[in-house]
Amino acid sequence: MSQRDIKNRISSVQNIRKITRAMEMVAAARLRRAEQRIEALRPYAGAIRRMTRQAAEAAGSGELSKLPILASRDSESTVAILMVTADRGLAGAFNSQIIRAGIRAADEFVGEGKQVEYFATGRRGVSSLTFRGREPKGSYVGFTDRPSYANAREVAEALMAAYVDGEVDRVEILYNGYVSPLVQEVRRETLLPLQQATILEGNERDREGSEGDSGHHALVEYEPDPVDILQRLVPDYVEISIFRAMLESTASEHGARMTAMRSASENAGDVISDLTLEMNRARQAEITQEIMEVVGGAEALS
Structure with missing residues (x-):
């Protein structure tokens, strides 16, 4: 040469x-804004999820089945999997690890004799599923750089409608949880049915925004009854859970791109x-x- x-x-x-x-500096600036949005959402998201958990515990499993959105199926034949990815690439393994985890989870359900309906946010997830012959039932693109609550509501309404109409018997979500600019972890959560939802596990992430939560709660009298309260809370819980996942995914994307x-x-x-x-x-x-x-x-x- x-x-x-x-x-x-x-x-x-x-x-x-x-x-x-230049792309590293842009990603760093966007990451700081995404971190601020997560911090602002955490107290509200933690409160909604905590209230939903407490109301569900007060209602009991028997009462939860009275409402379609709270009804648990005797047997699960169809599972909806929502994969939260990005519209763009150049972020290392950010998108591919969600796609791999989603397909792995779907294959597990198929192995159990269940059908899987795919939902995906972000062009990368939609195109990857389409390329693999797994056409998503719901595709949501064009907002992953800065998702709004309206975007989360749109996705949540489609999933809740599918659950209430009996098209799916379970709803799961997979997304990249933001730990630090260098670390993003794949998280898998169950949204519906409420009896199996991740919030009922009472893990530490569900207590974000709470102070001095020792795990013991005072006796609460609900007016109206817990089932009526849950009927109002569950849509908010699904929406806020999806919105939180979107914000975590956005921060993870910027962190992964900055590192890459x-x-x-x-x-x-x-x-x-x-x-x-x-x-x-x-x-x-x-x-x-x-x-x-x-x-x-x-x-x-x-």
Whole structure:
């Protein structure tokens, strides 16, 4: 490879590094905003999920079956899986790990003799499912960079309608939970039926925003009764759970992209160093060759 070819390659890699650095800074700025949105939502989301859990415990499993949205099926034949992905790529394994986890969960249900209905947010998830011949029943795209509550409500209404109409007997959601800019973990939660929902497990994430929650609750008298309260709370619980998952996914996406672009910039720097060293060696070889030619010419003249 000539010096000119190496110089052209160095110039190309330098241009790529400028782009990846710019994308890293943009992702970092968007990540800070996404973190702020998560922090603002957590107290409200934690309160809704905690109230829903407490009302469900007060109502009892027998009372929950009186309402269609709260009814638990005797047998589950169809499961809805919502995969929360992004509209864009260049974020490492962010999208692929959700798709793999969703397909793995679907295969488990199919192995149990159940049917699976796919729902997906983000163009990456929709296109991947379509490519694999698993056409999603619900596709929601164009908002993953900055999801709004209206987007979550649209998805929630479709899932709740499918559950109430008996089209699905269970609703699960998979998304990337935000831990830190460097760490995103795949989370799988059950939204419906309420009797099997993740909120009834009382895990620590469901207590976000609560202070001094020791696990013991005072006796509460509900007016109206807990079932009526749950009829109003459950739609809010489903919507807020999906919205929280969207915000967590957005922050995870920006964190993953920032990390991926930083790694790409560092790799570009390594490539530039290797190419520069190769160019210096080529230049040195050319200089050595020219000196040998001069020496050879001088010897010939003498």
